[in-house]
Amino acid sequence: MDNGFTRLEKTSFDAYNESEVLVTAVRRYYDRYGYYPESVLADKIYRNRNNINYCIARGIRLSGPALGRPKKNEIRDKQLEYKDNADCVEVERSFSQLKRCFAWAYSQRNGKIQH
Structure with missing residues (x-):
C-alpha cells in the first residue's frame, strides 16, 4: 500500500x-x-x-x-510481529475489496447480475 x-x-x-x-x-x-x-x-x-x-x-x-x-533461545519481537500481521490483514482486505468490486463490475458489463 x-x-x-x-x-x-x-x-x-x-x-x-x-x-x-x-x-x-x-x-x-x-x-x-x-x-x-x-x-x-x-x-x-x-x-x-x-x-x-x-x-x-x-x-x-x-x-x-x-x-x-x-x-x-530465539528472542522474537512480538510487538513487531503483531504489527506486521495487522498490516498484512489490512493489505489482504484491500485485495478482497478489489476482487469484489471488479467481479461486480464484470458481472454488470456482461449482464450477469449477482446478488
Whole structure:
C-alpha cells in the first residue's frame, strides 16, 4: 500500500509461483522511489532462501517466521510481529475489496447480475 493505494505488480490468469514476483516488485519499488523499502509484508510462500537473501543483502526486513524449526533461545519481537500481521490483514482486505468490486463490475458489463 502506498498512502492508502494498493499497487498490483502482476496479474495473470496463468498458473505461476507468486514467490518469483518479490524481487521484481522490490526492484520496481526502488526504481519508483530511489530507495528500498524498510520492510516487505509477505505471505509464507514468499519466504524462500532466494527472497530472504535478496532482502538481507539490501537491508530489507521480510516479515514472517524464519525458515526451519524455531531456535531454542530465539528472542522474537512480538510487538513487531503483531504489527506486521495487522498490516498484512489490512493489505489482504484491500485485495478482497478489489476482487469484489471488479467481479461486480464484470458481472454488470456482461449482464450477469449477482446478488
